[in-house]
Amino acid sequence: MKKRTRIILTLIALPSIALLLFLSQELLNSYYSRIITLIGIYGIMAVSLTLVNGISGVFSLGHAGFIALGAYTSALLTLSPEQKEMTFLIEKLVWPLNSIQIPFFWATIIAGLVAAVFAFLIGWPSLRLTGDYFAIATLGFSEIIRIFALNLNSITNGALGLKALPDHTNVWWAWGWLFVTVAFVLSLAYSSFGRALRAIREDRVAAQAMGINVFKHQLTAFVIGGFFAGISGSLYGHWLSTIDPRTNTFGILLTFNVLIMIVLGGLGSITGAIIGGALFAFLSEWLRFLEGPMNLLGFKIMGMSGMRMLVFSGLFVIIMIFWPRGLMGRSEFSWDGLVSVFKRGSKR
Amino acid sequence: MDPKTLLQNFVNGLSLGSLYALIAIGYTMVYGILRLINFAHGDIFMMAVYFALFFVTLAQLPWYLAAILAIACAGLLGFTVDRIAYKPIRNAPRISALITAIGVSFFLESLAVVVFSGIPRSFRTIFPQLLNEMIIIGGEMEVKYGREVIVGGIRFPVISLITLIVAAIALVFLWWFIFRTKVGMAMRAVSLDIQTTSLMGVNVDRVIGMTFALGSALAGIGGILWAIRYPQVWPYMGFIPGMKAFVAAVFGGIGSVPGAVLGGLILGITEVMMVGIMPGAAGYRDAFAFFILIIVLSIKPSGLLGRPEIVKV
Numbered sequence: 001m002k003k004r005t006r007i008i009l010t011l012i013a014l015p016s017i018a019l020l021l022f023l024s025q026e027l028l029n030s031y032y033s034r035i036i037t038l039i040g041i042y043g044i045m046a047v048s049l050t051l052v053n054g055i056s057g058v059f060s061l062g063h064a065g066f067i068a069l070g071a072y073t074s075a076l077l078t079l080s081p082e083q084k085e086m087t088f089l090i091e092k093l094v095w096p097l098n099s100i101q102i103p104f105f106w107a108t109i110i111a112g113l114v115a116a117v118f119a120f121l122i123g124w125p126s127l128r129l130t131g132d133y134f135a136i137a138t139l140g141f142s143e144i145i146r147i148f149a150l151n152l153n154s155i156t157n158g159a160l161g162l163k164a165l166p167d168h169t170n171v172w173w174a175w176g177w178l179f180v181t182v183a184f185v186l187s188l189a190y191s192s193f194g195r196a197l198r199a200i201r202e203d204r205v206a207a208q209a210m211g212i213n214v215f216k217h218q219l220t221a222f223v224i225g226g227f228f229a230g231i232s233g234s235l236y237g238h239w240l241s242t243i244d245p246r247t248n249t250f251g252i253l254l255t256f257n258v259l260i261m262i263v264l265g266g267l268g269s270i271t272g273a274i275i276g277g278a279l280f281a282f283l284s285e286w287l288r289f290l291e292g293p294m295n296l297l298g299f300k301i302m303g304m305s306g307m308r309m310l311v312f313s314g315l316f317v318i319i320m321i322f323w324p325r326g327l328m329g330r331s332e333f334s335w336d337g338l339v340s341v342f343k344r345g346s347k348r
Numbered sequence: 349m350d351p352k353t354l355l356q357n358f359v360n361g362l363s364l365g366s367l368y369a370l371i372a373i374g375y376t377m378v379y380g381i382l383r384l385i386n387f388a389h390g391d392i393f394m395m396a397v398y399f400a401l402f403f404v405t406l407a408q409l410p411w412y413l414a415a416i417l418a419i420a421c422a423g424l425l426g427f428t429v430d431r432i433a434y435k436p437i438r439n440a441p442r443i444s445a446l447i448t449a450i451g452v453s454f455f456l457e458s459l460a461v462v463v464f465s466g467i468p469r470s471f472r473t474i475f476p477q478l479l480n481e482m483i484i485i486g487g488e489m490e491v492k493y494g495r496e497v498i499v500g501g502i503r504f505p506v507i508s509l510i511t512l513i514v515a516a517i518a519l520v521f522l523w524w525f526i527f528r529t530k531v532g533m534a535m536r537a538v539s540l541d542i543q544t545t546s547l548m549g550v551n552v553d554r555v556i557g558m559t560f561a562l563g564s565a566l567a568g569i570g571g572i573l574w575a576i577r578y579p580q581v582w583p584y585m586g587f588i589p590g591m592k593a594f595v596a597a598v599f600g601g602i603g604s605v606p607g608a609v610l611g612g613l614i615l616g617i618t619e620v621m622m623v624g625i626m627p628g629a630a631g632y633r634d635a636f637a638f639f640i641l642i643i644v645l646s647i648k649p650s651g652l653l654g655r656p657e658i659v660k661v
Contacts, residue, residue, distance in 0.1 A: 059443055061450075125646050132385050132446050133645055136594065140638030143591070151631035247584055256454050263447060306461030313455035320448040321436050 006335050014179075021171050033171055034239075035285055040174030041235045042277035044181045046261040047270055048228035051185050053259075054268035054330075055194065056221035057201025059135045062122065063258050065142025066226045068149060068250035069118055070111035070233025071243050075162045076155075077107035078238070087163055091153040104168040104238070108177070111234035112227040118145075119226025123219045130204070142255065149245035161244025162237075169238040177235060178274070181228050185270055186332075188224070197221055201268075260316050265327050272328030284308055352486075352502050357624040358617065363508035365616020366515035367577075370570035371593035372600070372608035373522065374426075374563025380539040380603035381559055383442060387449040388429055389567055390590020391456035394583060396422035396568030397471065397575040398464050404474045411475050419568040426564025427557050429456075435553060460583035471579035479507045479576050511573045518569055519609060522562070526605065531558055539603070588634055595641040601654020610652060615640065 024036055045067065052060045076084075076097050084093050092098065102110075126137040149156045156162070188194050196217050199207040208214050237243045247253060257280065265276025290307040319326060331337070371393060378386045399421045403414035433452045437445055487501025526532040534555045537545040546552045574589060575581055592615065600611025615637060623630045650656040 059446065125642060129645050129649065131442060133598075133649065135446060136385065136591075136598075137642055137645060140591070140595075140641050144635040144638050147632060147635040247587070252587060256450065259447070259450065267447075304462050306458055306466060310455070310458040310462050313451055313458045316451040317433055317448060317455055320444060320451055321433065324437075324440065324444050 001336050001339065009335050017175075021175055025171055035281060037169060037171050037174045037239060039278045039281045040171065040178045041169070041232055041239060042258075042261060042281050043178045043274045044174075044228055044232035044235070045258045046265065046273035046277040047178075047181050047185055048225045048232065049258050050262050050268065050270055050273040051188070051228075052222055052225040054262060054270075054273070055189055055201065056197040056218050057204070058127065058218050058222065059131065060138045060222065060225070061135045061252075061255050061259075062138030062142035063225075063229055064250050064252065064254035065122075065138075065145040066115040066119060066229035067233035067236060067254060068142075068145055068243075068245070069115045070108075070230030071237030071240075071250070072149060072156055072162070072233075073114045073230070074104075074107040074111035074234035075165050075237050075243060077102050077110060078104055078166055078168065079162065079164075083164055087160075088154075088157050089160065090158050093157075094154050097155070104166075104173070108173075108231055108234040112230040115230025115233065116223050116227035119223045119229075120219070123222040123226075127215055127218050127222065139252065139255070143252070146245050146247075146251055149250070156245065159245065161242060161246075161249075163242050165238050165241045165243070167238060167241055169235045174235055174239075177231055181231070182270060182274065185224075185228070189270065193217065193220070256313075260312055263316060263319060263326055266325055266329045266331075268330035269326075269328040269332055271333035272326060275327055280312075284312070287311055353624065356502050356504055357620050359504045359508055361617035361620030362613060363511040363515075363616070364577075364620055365596075365613035366512055367570050367574055367589070367612075368593045368596045368616050369609040369612030370515055370518060370566050370573075371589060372597040372612045373605055374567045375594050375597040376600070376602055376605060376608040377535070377539075377559050377563045379597070381535070381542070381556060382434070382438070382445070384434065384445050384449060385594065386560075386563075387446070387453040387590075388433075388456055389563070390586035390588075390593070391453050391460075392422055392426050392429070392564045392586075393567040393571040393574070393590060394460060394581075394586030395425055395456060396564075396571040397581050397585070398460060399568075400572050400575070401469060401471060401474060401581055402464075415572050418572060419565050422568030422571070423561040423565035426560040426567075429564075430557050430560040435556075457583050457586075464583065466583055468580050468582040471575040471581050475576050479505075479510060481506050483509065505577070507573070507576050511577070514569065514573060518566060522566070522605070525562070531555065535559055592634075592637045595637045595644075598641060599644050599651055601651030603655070604651070604653045607651055607653035 021036065025033055028036075045063065049060070049063050052058060052063075076093075078101065079087070080101050081099050084098055088098075122138065122141045126134055126141070129137055150159055152158070189197075196207070196212045199210065199212060200214050200217060204214060240249075243249060245251075261276035261280045262273050263276070264279055265272030265274070287308045290311065291305050371389065374389050374392075375386060378384060378389075396418050400414050400418035403409045403417055404411055407414070409417070429452055433448055434445065437448055482503045482505055484498050485502045487498040487503075489496055490499045491497075492499075526535060534545070534550045535558070537548070537550065538552055538555050538559075542552055545555075570589075570593075571586075575585075593612065596611035596615045597608045598611070599615060600607030600609070602608075618640075619633055619636060622636060623633055629636075644651065
């Protein structure tokens with residue numbers, strides 16, 4: 001396929017996605033449009049983690065920490081001063097934060113920047129480690145962030161969390177940011193910088209011998225991943241409308257979920273990450289029937305909560321054992337690939 | 349801190365540390381052989397506690413029998429996890445093994461939520477009340493509010509003492525097992541060189557399975573003692589102790605069993621002492637272990653007793 005055809009196809013596809021989103025807003029009820037928004041948010045989370053875990057060859061388990069940082073930062077910036085006065089019961093909120101309120105867009109940007117700064121501070125010491133040690137160190141840092149959120153009453157409102165966040169996150173914010181994230185990460189991944197990252201992933205020592213500064217490249221990738229995780233955190237917080245530092249909200253479970261998305265989509269593929277995020281959002285809603293009361297072969301079964309997570313984790317282990325490449329492997333979506341899939345299909 | 353409080357904290361820290369040590373041994377043995385961080389170890393710890401709970405409440409077994417059975421079941425669970433999840437990917441890249449281990453941990457937690465429900469249960473009243481009493485040394489009898497009470501003295505819970513004794517017995521058994529039995533000898537050989545050992549006619553998979561079973565059984569002992577000390581049982585209870593024990597294993601030098609014991613004891617004592625000196629920082633005690641981990645990894649990644657890992661190109 002010629003380059004011009006590909007560009008034209010992309011130029012057709014993007015407005016059609018926008019049109020589909022618009023139609024979904026008009027035609028579907030608010031439950032479905034919330035799920036479509038969630039798909040966009042999960043996409044950002046998964047793509048930002050793919051940049052770190054899939055492309056740059058370090059394995060971070062600290063994603064939930066950056067998402068939490070983003071969510072808290074932007075929530076503190078968008079809540080109105082009166083609302084903050086009402087929410088902070090244990091201790092009053094510290095000075096500059098208790099009297100400011102800024103628009104959602106800027107709050108999201110600042111959330112991303114705060115997460116990026118923390119990613120820098122965390123990556124600086126821990127990127128001297130490799131492999132599983134780095135994974136554990138980042139996991140430790142995300143736990144530290146959660147524990148501080150639990151104990152710093154005058155900033156995070158402790159265990160009570162922040163409530164009644166304005167519901168700024170809609171389909172347009174989520175998918176708009178997803179578009180920005182994907183465009184940025186894709187152009188990064190196919191620049192000389194991205195090739196250097198992949199070289200490090202394949203063979204760290206050889207890349208070093210070729211003159212690539214491993215530490216600098218990985219730190220940059222980690223900070224960019226942290227930035228977009230912060231963005232997704234801001235969107236996610238305003239989607240949830242209540243954030244608190246429990247394990248189920250911003251703890252290791254969230255990192256697990258994002259990890260499931262990128263492993264399902266194929267570790268190392270950006271389009272795979274989006275597909276994984278969409279599948280995860282879709283499946284976790286669809287599998288809700290498992291948790292309700294069921295009628296199985298004449299037996300009435302009570303609803304069992306937690307069943308969905310059991311299915312996901314079982315699926316996760318099975319994928320890792322039998323199908324470690326996931327849906328997309330390391331390849332990206334391309335128009336040529338799509339055409340060849342159809343051609344193969346028609347030949348049979 | 350006056351000497352009495354210091355001694356009190358020391359005993360409590362030592363007993364907490366020996367719990368960390370019991371869990372850390374499982375991490376360190378598996379890492380020594382497979383170079384795999386067995387993420388699911390903390391969840392086997394949690395499962396052992398649930399087994400003990402249900403053997404007592406549902407099966408109406410006496411507590412000592414329930415404890416022994418639960419420990420055996422934990423060992424069996426560790427063996428099964430290795431057979432089902434880790435054995436098929438033994439030759440896969442290390443990072444996929446790590447991801448699988450995370451998945452197994454997540455699976456066991458979700459399984460516990462579904463089977464045992466996510467609502468925390470109490471472990472109190474299951475084991476003899478004696479274990480929750482206090483040992484008081486010294487102090488003076490005084491009459492307050494019409495009752496005789498002991499004021500002052502050194503006091504620590506009975507369970508601290510029991511934990512120390514049980515941990516010591518388990519460690520002696522482990523030492524005997526590793527250095528005086530044939531299976532133990534095979535374990536040491538496998539941790540040095542898997543391929544050569546298999547050429548010598550050792551069934552490597554069985555030895556690895558035994559290692560998982562042994563480590564998991566020790567985690568089971570740790571879990572039951574832990575639950576008597578902190579009697580809240582819930583599906584995510586294994587995460588923090590598991591992580592801290594891992595920190596202890598890294599601190600002592602991962603791959604080294606004496607290192608895991610040493611790391612566990614040091615971590616337990618410093619943690620209790622830190623809270624004793626700065627009671628205001630008690631909320632941050634879980635973060636403290638991770639700070640230690642970061643510092644150890646950046647200064648001396650091979651730990652106190654570990655050998656540095658050489659990367660061959």
